[in-house]
Amino acid sequence: MKHFLDITNETCPMTFVKVKLQLAKMDAGEQLEVLLNKGEPLENVPRSCEEQGYKVLSNEPTDHGKHLILVEK
Amino acid sequence: MNIPTDKKKISIVCFSGDFDKMVAAFTIATGAAATNREVTMFFTFWGLNALKKDKGHIAMGKSILAKAFNFLMGGLNNLPLSRLNFFGASPKLMSMMMKQHNVATLPELAEAAHALGVRIVACEMAMKILEVEQSDMIEEVQDVVGVATFLNDSENSHIIFI
Numbered sequence: 098m099k100h101f102l103d104i105t106n107e108t109c110p111m112t113f114v115k116v117k118l119q120l121a122k123m124d125a126g127e128q129l130e131v132l133l134n135k136g137e138p139l140e141n142v143p144r145s146c147e148e149q150g151y152k153v154l155s156n157e158p159t160d161h162g163k164h165l166i167l168v169e170k
Numbered sequence: 171m172n173i174p175t176d177k178k179k180i181s182i183v184c185f186s187g188d189f190d191k192m193v194a195a196f197t198i199a200t201g202a203a204a205t206n207r208e209v210t211m212f213f214t215f216w217g218l219n220a221l222k223k224d225k226g227h228i229a230m231g232k233s234i235l236a237k238a239f240n241f242l243m244g245g246l247n248n249l250p251l252s253r254l255n256f257f258g259a260s261p262k263l264m265s266m267m268m269k270q271h272n273v274a275t276l277p278e279l280a281e282a283a284h285a286l287g288v289r290i291v292a293c294e295m296a297m298k299i300l301e302v303e304q305s306d307m308i309e310e311v312q313d314v315v316g317v318a319t320f321l322n323d324s325e326n327s328h329i330i331f332i
Contacts, residue, residue, distance in 0.1 A: 110201030111274045114282045117204040145205040 179327035187216030196279035203286035214293035231301025
């Protein structure tokens with residue numbers, strides 16, 4: 098099952114917090130698509146996911162300077 | 171899931187009950203917990219106000235002095251700004267500005283800290299002075315501890331004093 102989370106309107110620390118809480122609700126093997134802004138969220142959200150043992154499957158730029166990452170729990 | 175077992179630890183001493191400093195404390199706490207750190211927040215002195223179950227101006231304690239102090243200090247909804255407080259108007263204006271800029275407000279940050287499992291402990295000594303009981307505080311307070319317990323628990327932690 099694939100979940101989606103848009104954190105482009107969030108600021109630190111809620112960017113990480115929302116991703117962490119969403120991942121906590123999911124089962125192992127499920128995927129989460131996260132739409133995020135460049136800068137702090139793009140630099141740190143994928144890294145913190147990997148540090149917690151999750152797999153970042155893709156990281157692609159979208160329109161208007163945003164990025165879409167796909168994380169597997 | 172492959173989560174590392176040697177989690178980094180952070181302990182935050184919440185001494186100041188100022189609105190802006192509590193925002194800073196909860197921002198660091200939630201940011202750290204969301205990035206896989208083990209976080210403890212130790213509330214002492216003025217910081218205890220942020221843990222009171224009644225978030226407004228309520229007298230608590232047995233002695234007249236404790237009742238007066240607790241009434242005047244209030245709870246999470248009455249924390250003063252450390253500068254330019256303007257008799258309590260500024261924290262409300264600041265919360266409005268935080269909402270306008272999509273920045274999490276203090277109650278939202280506190281809620282996130284609880285959801286992320288940040289460990290909340292209260293200082294036994296400060297509670298004794300201010301005559302605040304554990305039953306006067308929010309249920310998320312996991313323990314009432316002294317400084318020795320806090321230091322033991324924080325043995326391999328970064329300690330931040332706010």
